[in-house]
Amino acid sequence: MIQPIRSVVIVGGGTAGWITAGTVAAKHHAYSEHGIKVTLIEAPDIKPIGVGEGTWPTMRNTLRAMGLSETEFIRECNVGFKQGAKFAKWVDGSDDDFYYHPLVLPAGFLEGNLAPYWLLHGQGQSFSEAVCFQEALCEHSLAPKLVTTPEYEAVANYAYHLDAGRFSEFLKKHCLEKLGVTYISDRVTKVNSAENGDIASLSTEQNGDLEGDLFVDCTGFHSLLLGKHYKVPFVDRSDVLFVDRALAVHAPYLNENDDIVSHTVSTGQEAGWIWDIGLQTRRGVGHVYSTRHTDRERAEEALMAYLEPTIGRSVAHNLSVREIPITSGHRAHFWQNNCVAIGLSSGFLEPLEASALVLVELSAEMLAEQMPTCRQSMDIIAKRFNDTFRYRWDRIIDFLKLHYILTRRTDNTFWTDNQDPDTIPDSLKELMELWRYQHPWDHDFTNRREVFPAASYQYVLYGMGFKTESEHIRLTEEEIAFAQRNMYENQQRIRQLVANMPTHRELVNKIKEYGFQKI
Amino acid sequence: MSKPVLVDSKTHQNVRVKYAPSVVVTPIGRNCPVIVQEFQHLAAEYPIMITKNQSTGRFVCVALFGFEEDENLFIENARWQSSYVPLNIQRQPFLIGNKPTASGKDEHVVLLDEDDERVGTTEGEALFNNRGFPTPFMDKITSILRALQVGYEVNDKFIQRMLDLDLISPATFEIKFDNGEEREIQGLYTINQDRLRALDSTVAAELHGAGFLEPAYMMLASLGQMQKLIDRKNRVLNANG
Numbered sequence: 067m068i069q070p071i072r073s074v075v076i077v078g079g080g081t082a083g084w085i086t087a088g089t090v091a092a093k094h095h096a097y098s099e100h101g102i103k104v105t106l107i108e109a110p111d112i113k114p115i116g117v118g119e120g121t122w123p124t125m126r127n128t129l130r131a132m133g134l135s136e137t138e139f140i141r142e143c144n145v146g147f148k149q150g151a152k153f154a155k156w157v158d159g160s161d162d163d164f165y166y167h168p169l170v171l172p173a174g175f176l177e178g179n180l181a182p183y184w185l186l187h188g189q190g191q192s193f194s195e196a197v198c199f200q201e202a203l204c205e206h207s208l209a210p211k212l213v214t215t216p217e218y219e220a221v222a223n224y225a226y227h228l229d230a231g232r233f234s235e236f237l238k239k240h241c242l243e244k245l246g247v248t249y250i251s252d253r254v255t256k257v258n259s260a261e262n263g264d265i266a267s268l269s270t271e272q273n274g275d276l277e278g279d280l281f282v283d284c285t286g287f288h289s290l291l292l293g294k295h296y297k298v299p300f301v302d303r304s305d306v307l308f309v310d311r312a313l314a315v316h317a318p319y320l321n322e323n324d325d326i327v328s329h330t331v332s333t334g335q336e337a338g339w340i341w342d343i344g345l346q347t348r349r350g351v352g353h354v355y356s357t358r359h360t361d362r363e364r365a366e367e368a369l370m371a372y373l374e375p376t377i378g379r380s381v382a383h384n385l386s387v388r389e390i391p392i393t394s395g396h397r398a399h400f401w402q403n404n405c406v407a408i409g410l411s412s413g414f415l416e417p418l419e420a421s422a423l424v425l426v427e428l429s430a431e432m433l434a435e436q437m438p439t440c441r442q443s444m445d446i447i448a449k450r451f452n453d454t455f456r457y458r459w460d461r462i463i464d465f466l467k468l469h470y471i472l473t474r475r476t477d478n479t480f481w482t483d484n485q486d487p488d489t490i491p492d493s494l495k496e497l498m499e500l501w502r503y504q505h506p507w508d509h510d511f512t513n514r515r516e517v518f519p520a521a522s523y524q525y526v527l528y529g530m531g532f533k534t535e536s537e538h539i540r541l542t543e544e545e546i547a548f549a550q551r552n553m554y555e556n557q558q559r560i561r562q563l564v565a566n567m568p569t570h571r572e573l574v575n576k577i578k579e580y581g582f583q584k585i
Numbered sequence: 586m587s588k589p590v591l592v593d594s595k596t597h598q599n600v601r602v603k604y605a606p607s608v609v610v611t612p613i614g615r616n617c618p619v620i621v622q623e624f625q626h627l628a629a630e631y632p633i634m635i636t637k638n639q640s641t642g643r644f645v646c647v648a649l650f651g652f653e654e655d656e657n658l659f660i661e662n663a664r665w666q667s668s669y670v671p672l673n674i675q676r677q678p679f680l681i682g683n684k685p686t687a688s689g690k691d692e693h694v695v696l697l698d699e700d701d702e703r704v705g706t707t708e709g710e711a712l713f714n715n716r717g718f719p720t721p722f723m724d725k726i727t728s729i730l731r732a733l734q735v736g737y738e739v740n741d742k743f744i745q746r747m748l749d750l751d752l753i754s755p756a757t758f759e760i761k762f763d764n765g766e767e768r769e770i771q772g773l774y775t776i777n778q779d780r781l782r783a784l785d786s787t788v789a790a791e792l793h794g795a796g797f798l799e800p801a802y803m804m805l806a807s808l809g810q811m812q813k814l815i816d817r818k819n820r821v822l823n824a825n826g
């Protein structure tokens with residue numbers, strides 16, 4: 067007998083739980099009698115992790131698909147715009163060492179590759195400066211759009227920096243008021259199995275047994291369903307990515323109208339790096355480091371030394387510092403029987419490229435779009451899901467590792483250990499060998515499941531000072547003209563935008579006062 | 586520079602204004618804000634469009650006079666070449682100001698731009714008679730300003746209602762001028778005709794009752810003026826070319 071999927075139960079009310087609830091509920095009309103019922107249960111005494119403030123441009127579509135207003139999101143979640151990441155002190159650790167990974171693709175990227183020309187002739191400027199106008203916007207703390215630009219549309223591609231706690235609340239309100247999600251505040255105490263090994267129901271403290279056709283594990287590091295119940299093994303990747311501890315603070319602005327930085331700043335430290343994320347009313351700053359290479363005391367000193375120049379010694383030392391242990395890795399698979407894990411329950415990698423929330427969004431989207439119609443077809447979808455996300459975790463690990471392997475820093479074994487070939491995945495080694503002789507391009511990333519485009523690899527490789535052998539490469543006149551035209555137009559665009567774009571702070575103030583139009 | 590000051594029967598007892606709305610003194614760019622109550626007059630001359638206020642992003646209704654930033658195809662030899670001049674131009678050199686009151690709610694007051702070259706003491710219309718009472722001219726100005734004041738509020742309600750009903754859409758024009766230049770005009774919006782027609786009858790009746798149905802159709806009708814605006818531009822191009 068066919069067992070249709072009529073009811074989805076999500077355990078966990080962190081960002082992963084609410085993004086999944088909103089995405090599935092919007093796509094499958096949870097409010098309607100003929101839609102799929104979506105229930106979210108959350109333990110009132112287990113707080114969501116409350117970090118995770120950097121996002122990807124995908125978030126714009128994720129929010130739009132749920133029917134959310136960008137204006138309200140920006141007003142209510144303390145949101146700032148993110149136009150990419152600035153990596154400081156990753157190449158040699160000197161004071162003027164930095165490069166950008168902007169969100170705007172290199173000029174002319176859809177038609178041609180500027181890297182060969184830049185390597186041969188463009189060395190006066192950094193790669194990101196030569197081919198992309200966004201770095202200039204970031205360096206001047208300018209906004210990626212105007213108050214006249216419609217909601218979710220951009221002048222320069224952007225993502226957000228957000229307050230994780232407020233974001234969950236914001237999504238929750240929308241899910242409950244607009245999307246027809248049912249909410250239960252209670253703790254799951256026991257998983258009850260069916261004969262075939264599926265989850266039949268979840269026992270709760272006060273609400274009896276909760277039945278469902280499909281269960282989503284969004285319980286964070288608890289991994290209650292996939293990890294604890296199904297015992298799906300955890301694949302530890304700390305042999306590749308060493309960072310295993312975070313110290314996080316909220317840093318105030320000294321003046322209410324201080325510039326809001328419009329990119330994530332990641333500054334290399336002796337045994338890790340510090341993230342710095344600008345929201346409207348505060349910054350989120352954190353030091354992620356390897357306990358194999360330094361200790362808590364030194365790590366906290368480094369964090370204070372980083373904060374002092376902007377907020378002063380006494381303010382810095384009075385901040386409350388939160389310590390969060392992290393293990394780089396992921397579950398061997400993510401969907402087992404009628405249970406799929408999304409968010410920290412499925413794994414976590416250091417937040418160097420803000421890859422956690424984007425994986426949540428991609429998972430929620432694939433779940434919503436390929437929702438099995440019945441139990442009978444579920445295992446096939448599950449296999450597809452597992453293949454897709456295993457591929458994505460591997461690619462993200464490669465890309466994060468890429469940030470480390472080209473460094474010339476030798477001040478701590480953290481950096482030299484990172485270059486040990488034994489710590490580099492074979493897939494990345496192969497790409498590096500390829501890129502010694504040819505420039506990264508789209509055909510290196512042909513898979514539909516790709517997470518980072520070739521452009522991202524170019525920004526990081528050439529930002530880190532990598533040289534593709536270029537002596538043997540000959541460019542045609544057309545290719546040279548194409549590159550020169552695009553690089554020239556890029557410089558013009560920089561001048562025009564720097565003269566005309568409002569500051570990030572000005573735009574945020576206008577959004578608070580007037581808001582964006584939907585069209 | 587403009588220097589708006591509060592109009593007052595003592596200060597302005599002897600002030601006169603050379604008032605002739607069809608004579609252009611201050612530059613008027615490619616559009617100006619207009620109000621719903623004058624749509625009927627406007628629709629016979631100009632495209633009435635919706636655009637965004639550049640500094641707030643809010644939608645405003647405007648009459649369109651040209652295609653480039655400072656282009657006004659209705660002005661020739663410093664005179665308006667049309668039979669209806671928008672109220673927002675008729676009001677010049679007067680403007681509306683806000684004065685805070687004890688109740689916390691702003692009070693609207695009449696201001697005069699004293700730096701405007703039309704303002705003097707010898708020629709033109711007096712603002713006050715010898716007994717300090719407003720002249721019929723001043724009364725007319727006051728009523729124009731009041732109409733604008735009320736009109737902007739009606740406009741906001743009109744636009745909000747149109748937005749709520751999803752009746753506003755971007756209007757992109759791809760124009761080819763006689764000199765071969767092709768231009769895509771962006772940043773303009775208008776009423777979505779298909780959706781307006783498809784409104785269910787109770788909503789349509791409600792809009793009619795609120796006085797919003799007529800201006801919506803008038804905006805659409807005024808789109809016919811777009812071709813005439815292009816013709817004007819071509820005439821200028823041909824004359825110069």
Ligand SMILES: Cc1cc2nc3c(=O)[nH]c(=O)nc-3n(C[C@H](O)[C@H](O)[C@H](O)COP(=O)(O)OP(=O)(O)OC[C@H]3O[C@@H](n4cnc5c(N)ncnc54)[C@H](O)[C@@H]3O)c2cc1C
Pocket residue numbers: 077078079080081082083107108109110111112113114115116117118119120121230252253254255284285286287288290312314352390392408409410411417420421422423424
């Ligand atoms: C230091 C650090 C920095 C990060 N930075 C970024 C970043 O910049 N960008 C990014 O994208 N991500 C980042 N992340 C990751 C991001 O924080 C998470 O991916 C995101 O918050 C999602 O968390 P979650 O919802 O999976 O888990 P949590 O927020 O931990 O939520 C778990 C939920 O499960 C519920 N729960 C647990 N057990 C039970 C039970 N028995 N019964 C009922 N409910 C239960 C809890 O009540 C809670 O609601 C970072 C993470 C860390 C640790």
